[in-house]
């Protein structure tokens with residue numbers, strides 16, 4: 001079933017055409033709705049995120065089959081295209097116009113030198129195309145990811161699988177959805193019999209590959225049913241939220257891969273932690289996510305760390 005803004009609003013309750021002048025006059029808006037009831041302070045922001053993700057997804061879907069200009073970033077396999085840049089600019093310029101006091105962390109702006117710092121201010125955390133390598137190869141697994149945090153707490157996440165037209169959304173405390181269906185994680189507690197997803201990350205030196213393959217080998221010796229690498233961290237994390245797999249781990253992803261998906265998994269009843277077994281550190285470039293804390297901890301215990309530094 002295709003997502004549409006009308007259906008989405010029906011499900012989540014459409015934001016009225018509220019007067020945001022109160023917000024604008026306040027300078028640093030306390031909310032996106034101005035007069036909107038205080039009990040729902042970020043509804044307008046999430047509505048806007050959904051509209052922009054759907055619009056950006058149309059651009060990506062059309063560009064998937066077209067010729068691309070490809071360049072590289074941190075390694076020869078860390079790819080970026082003009083569409084990544086175009087989509088990030090489309091999203092951030094629209095958000096900056098509507099919410100001028102908010103802050104923005106974008107994958108491609110960060111690559112171009114913008115500071116990647118999470119403050120207490122309302123902050124948008126954006127991956128314009130997650131799965132750029134898939135996009136370059138016309139492999140149909142790509143997503144637009146928009147996360148939102150206030151006071152360093154993740155408030156909502158929107159991930160649009162723009163080829164399958166699946167819109168994953170979640171707001172803190174209000175459940176997680178794919179189009180109109182509620183999402184629930186699995187209850188698998190052991191590595192044995194679990195289906196685990198991971199991603200390779202952009203480093204390909206022999207030492208990194210040895211650690212990456214060693215981690216997979218260790219989990220497979222625990223008789224995991226399987227390990228999958230699909231080329232998109234955000235869509236892998238959405239599969240955890242939807243119960244299509246039991247756990248995900250990675251070294252080498254970023255806050256823009258994690259922000260939206262973390263809200264979606266938590267609201268689907270799952271857990272997102274650090275690879276040390278401690279609490280998630282959004283800027284640490286590493287994660288373990290699972291339907292149960294038992295499985296997340298069991299995987300974390302088996303992982304050898306691959307150092308990718310930090311986003312901030």
Ligand SMILES: O=P(O)(O)O[C@H]1[C@H](O)[C@@H](O)[C@H](O)[C@H](O)[C@@H]1O
Nearest residue numbers: 130131132199201202231232233
């Ligand atoms: O660059 P995009 O936004 O495509 O994100 C991907 C990273 O590039 C990969 O290193 C990483 O391994 C994941 O595949 C992640 O989704």
Ligand SMILES: [Mg+2]
Nearest residue numbers: 107127129130
């Ligand atoms: Mg990206």
Ligand SMILES: [Mg+2]
Nearest residue numbers: 127130131257
């Ligand atoms: Mg990404």
